Amino acid sequence: MEYGLFGLLILALDLYAIYQTLTSPASTAAKIVWTLAILLLPVVGLIAWLIFGPRGAARTV
Template identity: 60%
Template sequence: MGATFNGLVGLIILALDIWAIINVFKSSAETGMKIIWVLLILLLPVLGLVIWAIAGPRGNVRF
């Protein structure tokens, strides 16, 4: 059960990171800031996602 659970958590984090990166690209932030946000999300997948959720730029993505 442990490996399956860890794999599922990893896939969820990957999906959320991809979603966050798409939102960064769709945002109106400057190109330099977009690059910094994408690097933060890629280098620190969980922490970067949390920081982006709190302070990051949002795109015009509808739920």
């Protein structure tokens, strides 16, 4: 049962990361690369996105 909840949590966080990536001011190529990384490597891609991913306008200052 715990693994099912963990999977749902990762899915929700991945969807959030993909949404944030697609609505960011990053270039189209960067959006494609980040989206593919998150889709192909859900846990590693999410962690990489949290650390290195494109930031919104509010975070760039």
